[in-house]
Amino acid sequence: MSQEKLVEIKNLKQHFKTGRHSVVKAVDGLNFNIYKGETFGLVGESGCGKSTTGRTIIRLYDATDGEVIFDGENVHGKKSREDLKKFNREMQMIFQDPYASLNPRMKVEDIIAEGMDIHGLAKDGKARKAKVHELLETVGLNKEHANRYPHEFSGGQRQRIGIARALAVDPSFIIADEPISALDVSIQAQVVNLLKKLQEEKGLTYLFIAHDLSMVKYISDRIGVMYFGKMVELADADELYKHPIHPYTQSLLSAIPLPDPDYERSRERFTYDPTKHDTSEEPEFREVRPGHFVLCTTKEFEQYRREHGTGE
């Protein structure tokens, strides 16, 4: 994995007005980078702002503040139609609900080719069809499926169509927002294996948003943990699971039931108490161990370093 930055998220904020005087700070000052060719996992409980982050990065929402720098250029801000098109080709999204994210009145062929049509990628009808067939085969469907409608497919197959649509414009970066949450266990593994295979073949970069922590651990290189619109911890996947430092991460990890009865009998759950934090100053994102960042105050930083070592 190269250490070249593909996406830089700088102080990203997304606030929603919910009334005349109330504002929901769904995302509140996020900073992180996504490197070329890696899978960045974003986890947290419902309402922590992980989906909003994904949607703001791809500009489905206009950011309240902050920058998303993709390949050296800011995604947000005023853009001409042409400039936007360029981003849209590079960045694609796979949605959570395979039932709601496909237009029921369009044939699979047109769903997949819509992006190609907009960007003028197919020379003629024949090339378009050939590309659709190729995409269908890449995601494990048949070319006969091209003439069918979404309702004729199962959930797992629909998610494959969603993946084929995202791949149609040859993007380099894909945001997958809970792509497997709505699928059955046995089908989840099929889709995850497919995403991994595609990443190897096409050198894709993923932002993988999910609440299923064991699946995120499996697919991600690095993981960020979000809590109430802020990132509280960021580290390599293995490092995060072996040495969780922030108490919220610890409580989240201790709450996952694993398919192992012996482990379950001895598992002890740890409850997170947000009032226990040091409030003497505004917490900052600091590197406690190499590549392992935690949101903490100076005092907590010293404490974490003492408890968890510096990893050197």
Next chain:
Amino acid sequence: MEKLLDVKNLHVSFDTYGGEVKAVRGVNFDVKKGETLAIVGESGSGKSVTTKALMHLIPKPPGRIKEGEILFEGRDLAKMNEKQMQKIRGKEISMIFQDPMTSLNPTMKVGNQIMEGLIKHQKMSKPQARKRVMELLELVGIPDAENRMKQYPHQFSGGMRQRVVVAIALACNPKLLIADEPTTALDVTIQAQILELMKDIQKKTDSATIFITHDLGVVANVADRVAVMYAGKIVEVGTVDDIFYNPQHPYTWGLLGSMPSLDSADEELFAIPGTPPDLMHPPKGDAFAARNKYAMKIDFEQEPPMFKVSDSHYAATWLLHEHAPKIEPPAAVKKRMEGMANSSSSSEGERV
């Protein structure tokens, strides 16, 4: 241990315009007093239909219990009429549903919803019932019961609402609790709280639970015994250790292999290819054969019977037949079996 519930050869079908959908095709299982039986399987495997049939909650038509007996303390629920069932539902058997958003009445105060069953079944007076509601709310961990019972469901969070649902289910001290994916809609930390609550209450009241879920992590946490369902049949049943550390059916292997463990390296997940069969036209032979890479010729022709693995452990796969070739289970499953061998030998060592 005494059998509380004994289901024998249960068949449930739905009559649709397209034909008869055989959702449950000959299910046998029992639940003993005080134990938790988990039923696992993918959507459409018939796990919810089975338990809804026990409670007569299948809409008729189109659904019907075609065949079979449901013996609850010796009485056959399958033959009961609606009036007799009303005496059992909510009182002796009660149910926790998946979605706490839709299983509560949004126009009724939470306290009144819990009281309903008490007044109906226990013939309590209102003040008596109110007192019991406060006890129940305390039992399920809702503080400030006095005020909370006067609130409406929308004033509760998802986890709190599920606690209310649990309180309703427990109101009449049921002997059997059926929980249909009670934590699927909840976050992991809330899920952990609800599971702890349910286990705690089960210990206190000594009730039995049927727990339906597709999350094997939850199964490992709550279950004493596990039944694996596929295409309307139970394909493997055993104690939780049997199923997790010595699985015999290729479908169980697939389920276990398709979940990554937290320490699993970069090996590919063992995915089950294809999709479940159409139960309008169930396939001949073993329903799982088409997705099973270990399938033999006989799997496509004849349905396998339940083979006995041990006194507590049965599986319906021809691989257990004495003439079947020896098959190596997938690597991820083998690792589990080896882990089991190690842990059992080490625990024996401790005993000595």
